[in-house]
Amino acid sequence: MSASLETSLGGPRWRRSWWYHAMFYAQTWRGSVASTVLFPIFYLAALGVGVGHLVSAHTGLVQGQTYLHFIAPSLLATSTMQMGEGESLWPVLAAVKWIRTYHAVAATPLEPEDILVGKLTWVVTRAFATGVVYTIIIGCFGALHSWWSLTLPFLGALIALAFSAPLVAYAATAQSDASFTAIYRFAFVPMFLFSATFYPVSAYPADIRPIVQFVPLYHGVALARAAAFGHGSIAPVMGHLAVLVAMAVGGVLWGRRTMRRRLVD
């Protein structure tokens, strides 16, 4: 058998899983690209221009920005979060239980960790690409005020990973998708609405603010605004980054265990 000679292309094994996701996306991308480009345009037009007209008539600027400029960065944060979520719950349960494609992969040279890392690096790749598109569109609406805006795609990738990693880990333990709908309705929709996405956290009563600041997406939104406007100070920015990094690292460590238990035990 000359198999070992033929297969010596090199590189870490997880890249094969990343490549598979990319190829799969290349086969099915058409619908999602239209929505990736059109959604932020609709969103900024409806909320930024439409609602923004009302806001400026009543309260003027929000934290020194027009309403459109104020909400534009949070759009990038919420969208990359949703992308990370959408890639992680149902697709992973399908791969470990319904269609069992991950089980097929576990019978190839890949280890469960390779499958996990390939998946997450793909989510990061896609979130980065989405971040680039969104940054350009937000820029076209004139909402970028700082060279720090160039970090927005990286921030989008981090936000997606921070949500994707724990959700992949959780989905690998699930027996049905019953809990997924609850997670979506009672965690992701409220996070999308209440993470100081559409108005500053100062709009909340003082007692409620700490709760909002505890919500993971809040940190993503705060970072996106800091980058777009270029006026975050170092301590809170590091704090927000630490929360997202901790979620990502915790998710990866948990996912290593759950994927191994699901696929090879």
Place this chain on the structure above:
Amino acid sequence: MTNGHILQADQLVKQFGDIVAVSGVSFAIDRGESFGFLGPNGAGKTSTMRMISAVSRPSSGTLSILGLDPLTHGPEIRGRLGVVPQEDTLELELSVRLNLEMFGRYFDLPRRTIRERTAELLAFAQLSERANDKVDNLSGGMKRRLTIARALINRPEILILDEPTTGLDPQARHLLWERLYRLKREGVTLVITTHYMDEAEQLCDRLVVMDHGTFVAEGAPRDLITQHSTREVVELRFGTDSHEELHYRLAPFAERVEVLPDRILLYVDDGDDTLRQIHAQGITPTSALVRRSSLEDVFLRLTGRTLVD
């Protein structure tokens, strides 16, 4: 360490919590051999298969696959195996061709090699004309052949098949068996689980009969039948439910009598002769059938249960 065996297991155990799925089985498979695990659902066949696929770790015991230890050389071993799981696990949204090509990448095969092998395997699986169709639109038999073709993309030295023909119609099964014979002739070692005794008789040079996580018999299908059963079996059905009483009346005519819920089996050497004697005694079954002994009878003999409930 391996004594030339391509696969060797010694006192293999697989435990899930308190449940013992496989309790200390030992076996050795030679290169080019086709080896079967026959047993009912829940006998521990799939757990055994997952261990010898270098996917799941044995709870205890030792295992050598291709002369390597799966605990330390898992990826290397899996690169030289082909696994056909019980479910097809195909990518339904993708074309037949892409299912093969993209899977080949998991083995890090060069693009050119993958393209060449994909063409060969499409022909082998008789799917060349469906190459660009979505897998979702294929019949059950076609999906199964594609799953086997996919398992061959890395030219495996051992092909492991878990229940290869469950759920297929007779024509699709025979086509699949014929493809597996071809692989066997080409020197591929086949390891098969099945709960169909006809499949085990057709495909396996040697097999083990598995029940409750252990082996209850081991040998060539014909030898097992000679060893554990008679040459022929008379199957009698009666309209009445008084099988117990019939049991006593029929006992003198056979070496052994098995009473099943729907029929009575007489183990004899000459079925037609037995049937004549029964009729002469005035015993009149509503239907009677004489057949050769099969692995089903071996299993019944060894476990007191039928293979397929």
